[in-house]
Amino acid sequence: MSNSGEIWVIGEQRRGRLEEVSLELLSKGTALSQRMGVTLSSVLLGDEVEEIARELVFHGAEKVYLLEDARLRYYQSEAYARLLSEVIKEHEPQIILIGATEIGMELAPKVAAKLRTGLTAHCIDLYVGEVDDTPHLIHVVPGWGGNLVMHIICPQRRPQVVTVKPGVLPKAVRDENKKGKIIRVKPDVRDEDFRWIETVEVVEEPPQGKSLESADVVVCGGWGMNALGDFSRVQELADILGGVVAGTRPAMDKGWVEEAWMIGQSGKTVSPGLFVSLGASGAMHYTTGFMGSKVVLAVDHNPQAPIFHVADVGIVGDLREVLPCLIAELKKDRMPRKF
Amino acid sequence: MGLEILVCIKQVPHPDHFSEIRLDVGSGHIIREGVPAIINPLDRNALEEGLRVKERFSGKVTVISMGPPQAQKALEEALAMGADRGILLCDVAFAGADTLATANTLFYAVRKLGKFDLIYCGNETVDSGTAQVGPQLAELLDIPQVSGVQEVAFVDEKTLEVRRALEHGYMKVRLKLPALLCVTRGINRPRLPTVQSIMEVAQKEMIIWKAKDIGAPPESIGLKGSPTCAAGVYEHKVGRRREIMQGSTEEQVQRTVARLKELGAI
């Protein structure tokens, strides 16, 4: 690890609103920059987004490189990738953190490929650790099998680039007294950047009704629900608890839940007050999606299932018996007491 | 005339057997002995898209895969679905590739094959699922690319308007050929091979290339060409209570409800 070269967080804004993942990256960036004794900076592209640049400062960026142009209002594939890789080449940061949003997941590999450097996807944690007695930035990613993570390093090429899933890291604390420099970089936007590819329309509406990310209780069914034939009991339990229904990947493949309600590395990350896992074995790809939950309840008939390692409360038993019983017990509990 | 179409496919372990798969603790490589292999599901959608475009504008569909000798099976299945030609990139020198080295290998093969109008990839694989190979390959080829593609419309023969997924909506992107598209599962329903199309496989061209055949420099492929590397597999420690309830089902359930209340969860 070197003590020269900044750590950069790529700020992501959509139509003048900062994506929360940028704040999550700033908390990790702050910890890493203090540990390594280097500057934490952020880069922001957009149109009239100075206010957002200030937010990045309030959340820990010591510098913000700000690239503003009317044509950068929306994410523009070629323009964004080219301009970003050019500021990176000029300032030579050593580490770049990008949010694994739909856009970040497209932009990151483009930038990393332009720079011919390494890119690690879907990190759940990052820290400075030793590999063969040499300090490295350890990229922790979900591995195969329950409770296993894989460590990835990028020993030689710089900058090393990583993406982090939204919702996995805590957000940086906002402090209006924080001072930082906003450095305006005049972007050299060219017609050519839009000749081959251009974003022509962006339509985004916040979800209607109860959203998965903001739910206080999430009841998630896995492949084991097959024993009951469908998800009606999952729904019933969720209704009693005032929560929402989600599923594992096999549950989605089966058509029990839609893709937008899948929990895990390839799906959503949630941190509710209570997460209930029903008939899911506990693969790391799945459990990374709810690690931040306050309390986790798991039901599975296999006492060896790795899900029990990541649960606060576990019931070993057949869902066909446990689920009706649990629903009945909670119903009883919710009934007004007579005396 | 007609369009030259390339579809990138990866052979992956069957998701129903994921619980049998382990990571080698030293190398971080996937150990999947005895696990049946399939075409990465989204790559079937990619192929279906390619076949439909060919049916509409005429042309030729080539499928390409970097992988071990048995990946030829995946290519044969793609031929049975209707692709015209298969290319297997198979060499020990390709082994241990990260996504950049994978994209580089595909890049050298594409360069050797000549010009393509459209290249299709799956948005991500089911086994390591980085979603990086498509955008990286496009960048190396210096052609426009879109991830998360849900819908494709031809504005004219050289211009596409593509709808791509966003978290809570979508984005419309206009792009000119040649281009690379990474498709999602809703885009179409992949066809199944017919008896007729399966019989035709034997007549179709299958090429196997090694690193030297595509002129890939050793330092840009395989383990050597990979900027990232695995540094071990570890148990993930989480601070959970791990209390397993005891007793009959009723007792376990009652204790659970009581415990959840104490914890303030219900």
Ligand SMILES: Cc1cc2nc3c(=O)[nH]c(=O)nc-3n(C[C@H](O)[C@H](O)[C@H](O)COP(=O)(O)OP(=O)(O)OC[C@H]3O[C@@H](n4cnc5c(N)ncnc54)[C@H](O)[C@@H]3O)c2cc1C
């Ligand atoms: C647990 C784990 C984590 C990993 N994490 C990383 C990481 O963070 N960064 C990294 O650089 N490497 C990583 N790798 C290595 C990576 O899996 C390989 O480079 C792999 O060859 C391609 O990556 P992918 O499966 O993620 O492809 P994706 O990028 O998800 O694939 C997208 C599409 O590209 C095409 N494609 C992919 N592979 C091939 C192929 N072999 N032949 C033809 N077309 C193909 C297909 O159309 C596919 O649908 C990881 C490996 C493991 C086992």
Ligand SMILES: Cc1cc2nc3c(=O)[nH]c(=O)nc-3n(C[C@H](O)[C@H](O)[C@H](O)COP(=O)(O)OP(=O)(O)OC[C@H]3O[C@@H](n4cnc5c(N)ncnc54)[C@H](O)[C@@H]3O)c2cc1C
């Ligand atoms: C790159 C990558 C990304 C992935 N992303 C995701 C992701 O985002 N989300 C995701 O969920 N998965 C993801 N996966 C898949 C993941 O690895 C697992 O395969 C998946 O989570 C398993 O789902 P499951 O637990 O529902 O099924 P299984 O592993 O089959 O588990 C079913 C469980 O049900 C139990 N069971 C069966 N019958 C009963 C019964 N009658 N009563 C009680 N218990 C019963 C079994 O004991 C078992 O523990 C990903 C995989 C890869 C490689």
